[in-house]
Amino acid sequence: MTVQSELRVEVPAKLSIQNVSKSFHSAGGHVHALDRVSLDVAEGEFICLLGPSGCGKSTLLNIVAGLEQADDGQVVADGGPIREPGRDRMMMFQESALFPWLNVRDNVLFGLKLKPNLRRKERLEVAQFYLRLVGLEKFQRSFVHELSGGMKQRVALARALAPNPRVLLMDEPFAALDALTREQLYGDLQRIWQERKKTIIFVTHNVREAACLGDRVILMSPHPGRIQEEFKVDLPRPRDINSVELARHATAIMASLKGARANAEVAE
């Protein structure tokens, strides 16, 4: 394998979530986290999952990642059902989940070292490429605690991109950051998504964030977790989160979201 082939822009995957249900049983009782959720995601589409806390967004993402199993239904990626985690789907978590015992470069190399057929020099080159892409080339040798929150999430993004997955699963990756840093990252993420052509499922409970990033925003409602409504956002990219058109979309989504929450409260 060569660096060129490793860095080639892959055809993004097509995902199909079919009738997925999931319940949790714990000491606190029984939670119906997902109830027959179905969703088709096109190749290279940017999907935002939006919904109030506890509506099963993370659970759904974990099932797509293969980290958890659905009780019922299945997720199909390019025709094959997903049973376990795979390098074609990389996950970015809310906390950075970077390894404190490795420096920035070795964190990015972690997934690459698990890829067969790559020589050391090639791996290094690939890691450099992604660190450059997220603008952190100069911080290769830093340890995780020496980075700001925004830098950590950039490293996490580089680490998720490095094995060249076709799907990127992002669970509220920017939730802990300040507004300014977040805006920067929205720009970066849109640029990288267009350059690298990934299918992205992005979980958030920030309405504007969803409208800014998603081709489609999928609104979920809790107890049990269901898809309530979906919104198409067809604004040109790159989008500015502060633009007026975007605010209009966000307002419409917000209205539905409030409705969902009111319904949920009535149901309880």
Place this chain on the structure above:
Amino acid sequence: MKRFIRAAIFFVGLLVVWEGLYLAHIWSPVLVPSPLSVGRYLWGAALDGTLGSATVVTLRRLLYGYAFGLAIGLPLGFLTAHFRVLKDTIGLLALGLQTLPSVCWVPLALLWFGQTESAMFFVVVMGTIWSVIIATEDGVRNIPPIYARAARTMGSRGLHTWVKVILPGALPYIVGGMKQGWAFAWRSLMAAEIYVTILSGFGLGFLMNNGRELNAMDQVIGIMLVLLVIGLLADKILFAPWERMLRRRWGTAK
């Protein structure tokens, strides 16, 4: 350099105070010998070889037992963290035995093995092993599960996850346990050496007890100084580099 000078001034000061107390003759010189006579004893013992050979005997006992304790304790700690059955059995046993002051193994070891190297080996291993098991298990259990999950999405499984994620993730705890195990082993070995004459080799503890029998306070204090220096060196050589590494990577001293 400045720190070195500061430390040097402090210790020279201590020696001066000590010599002052000696010269003031408040206590009998048998109880408080002058630093010079302690120095003379150490010099003599170093020249005739007793000090060197005793140090070698003691350190050999300590290092062999400690290395063996680690070799058993670390894997046991990982296994205990992994298998519920082992946690409920060996884990509980370790927790109980760790609360036992490690000196308590000495009488048992002497009855079992007699006044031999085996008894000393046993005492040191018992001092080391329980702390190491418990710290390793604790370390593994305290790793945020998200590390293993992240590793799994990147294709890490089984042994790879243990070696590349769980082991380094638990390292701050493991180093702490190794340090505690060392301290326990060192203390109980000294107790054993002072308590009984081990016929197969005369260690530092023997020399110290020998000093007591001869009423030679300069010898007793001289050996104490040697023990103190060994303790300090062990800390600087064995553990300080690890701790520096952990601080550098984790950012905080854990």
